Amino acid sequence: MSLSELIAGVEAHEQTLTVFNADGSVTDDLRGRFADRNVRVVRETTGSGRPGEFLTLSDGDGVYAATDIDSFYDSLDDRERVLGEDAGHGLLDHLDETLFTSWSIERMVAASREIEDRAWRVGEGSLYAGFQTLSTLQGELDLYERLGDSAVDVHAYAVPDIDPPAHSTFQLHLDRSEEIATSWFVVFDDGTDDEATTQKCALLAEEREPREFYGFWTYDPATVDYIVDHLVSRYGTVEQ
Structure with a gap:
């Protein structure tokens, strides 16, 4: 597999970032942050409103990462200060390998x-x-x-x-x-x-x-x- 084929494989693997129980401003903000990435950002609400505001990351095989919104933003802030540091874990680690x-x-x-x-x-x-x-x-x-x-x-x-x-x-x-x-x-x-x-x-x-x-x-x-x-x-x- 060439380097170009490896990139194409990542490109074909679209991910969905779902924002639960948060207002539209959070969804709009995340859409802006990931506008240049192969990630679809959608908004959902649980019937009970629990367990508060959280995010999930999924693909065609289902959900494989989740975190609360505050923790995710803390990780985003750390990662944006120094891209190569290890501050962002979990959901962010999966988002790193998106196109x-x-x-x-x-x-x-x-x-x-x-x-x-x-x-x-x-x-x-x-x-x-x-x-x-x-x-x-x-x-x-x-x-x-x-x-x-x-x-x-x-x-x-x-x-x-x-x-x-x-x-x-x-x-x-x-x-x-x-x-x-x-x-x-x-x-x-x-x-x-x-x-x-x-x-x-x-x-x-x-x-x-x-x-x-x-x-x-x-x-x-x-x-x-x-x-x-x-x-x-x-x-x-x-x-x-």
Whole structure:
């Protein structure tokens, strides 16, 4: 399965966020917050009005997460302050792996920075970053030289539209495939298999319109492992 096919699989998995026993302003607010995500927000009322205001997340197979509204908003506030922190659990963890649409360059850079920062703070493991072109990597060279100078094993992927820049601390994988040309990804694998403590995370997107990106981010270890396995098997572990 290619990276594009993985994104398409997430895109096809629409989720429904149901708001129970709350006024319409809550529903309107959540629709605004998730306007660029593959999530349908609806409003419902229980017959008894109990157990108060709460949310459920469901798909075609049924409900698989629920939380009260106050806790959900607390998690949203924490996650929006620092995307890569572990403050949001439960329902938010499921929402992380929903498709986002038409993200701007600024939002893509901000999300990428959070994953790069996590790799820096953990200080070990492996980071895989797709820049589309070498000219884009050129502008990030200092940052990636610093990351590569740590104990993190850093791999960068790009189409060679310019001469390769001088580099010494990270592996550079050059490839002219459409997948590398259209994909923006930042993937951190801390090397830990313990799901309770792992710091694995990934941002994966493709450019479908000029400078507009569609994709998802995830904290699911199995999805991160899949992306890493694909990159290693397709593009190797040593510089090309």
